[in-house]
Amino acid sequence: MESATETHGSESLLFLTDEQLRKGIEAMFFAYRAFTADPDRILENYEYGRAHHRAIHFINRQPGLTVSTLLAMLGVTKQSLNRVLRTLVADGLVEARVGRQDKRERNLHLTARGASLERELSDAQRARMRAAYRNAGPAAVTGFRQVLEAMMDPDLRRYYQSMKDSAP
């Protein structure tokens, strides 16, 4: 499995050796841990967890989204999400409005307080991301996003690609 790519003649596929792939795996692990560390620290002050952060993030990204849409993005059970949403609604960070056309649906929005926490969390996370981007440079950022995109499950990739990407 190792040397299969090296016998290709050109060294253009050297990055597919087992060692290279293992390094990529470790890079994902270490980077993801750093990536969540700042928000986690902030969330402790509010007695919320990572699950709350994720919900808040996606509600902010797509205001008015329904519970089932959010479920699909988070990839958890409705029971698990509901526990989180209940506290966020009770604490006045999220508003669940009855759907206009379909009254079974709940359209989720951040309140002013919810938006404020979202900003605090996002600021910290973006600061680290920005520093990493600055350090690595624009070309690296493009590659970074390309690889992550290729790694995603197709359904989520479709959602991901549909989101707006540049400043208004």
Next chain:
Amino acid sequence: MESATETHGSESLLFLTDEQLRKGIEAMFFAYRAFTADPDRILENYEYGRAHHRAIHFINRQPGLTVSTLLAMLGVTKQSLNRVLRTLVADGLVEARVGRQDKRERNLHLTARGASLERELSDAQRARMRAAYRNAGPAAVTGFRQVLEAMMDPDLRRYYQSMKDSAP
């Protein structure tokens, strides 16, 4: 490609807009979920979890490492790790040898069975990583690794950089 890299001057930092950074954050989230999905599925058959996988991964990477070294890499408490290690040792996947110089230390090694599970998990994870790498191309892979590296906490980055990177 993004338009951010195509122009220079004031627009050369367009990739640092909030929207771009938020996309990067989402990319990390979605990709990381896909990244862990395959091993998680395999681990269910063995009644192990992600924590076992991580321990097995690092013991394989650095055979003979001590418990404290592993703790530093995983970033969890010794109580949490100990629960995992105990089951792995009891099940005959990991061997904890008393240190030769310092007998307080335990040098961790995978047994044949442990190495076999490691391979099964790693094969799945590398397959996805390989597919993503193939799809994105060598230049993207370089960028991917650069950004992840820049995102890591310095201590772990040092460990990460010290690991061998190419096939022997």
Next chain:
DNA sequence: TTGGAAAGTCAACATAGCTGACATAAAATC
């Protein structure tokens, strides 16, 4: 010889996943 580091263990707890069962309201279908 003693202090402190490395490792292991016990207890108790929290978070956030999960399954299964069930309830309600509204939409969709027959």
Next chain:
DNA sequence: GATTTTATGTCAGCTATGTTGACTTTCCAA
């Protein structure tokens, strides 16, 4: 209009994995 399906919410209970705190054992090194 009656029935079925869908979207959501909820209760109960389980599991995995993290946490803190207190304690012991081992044993290196000053």
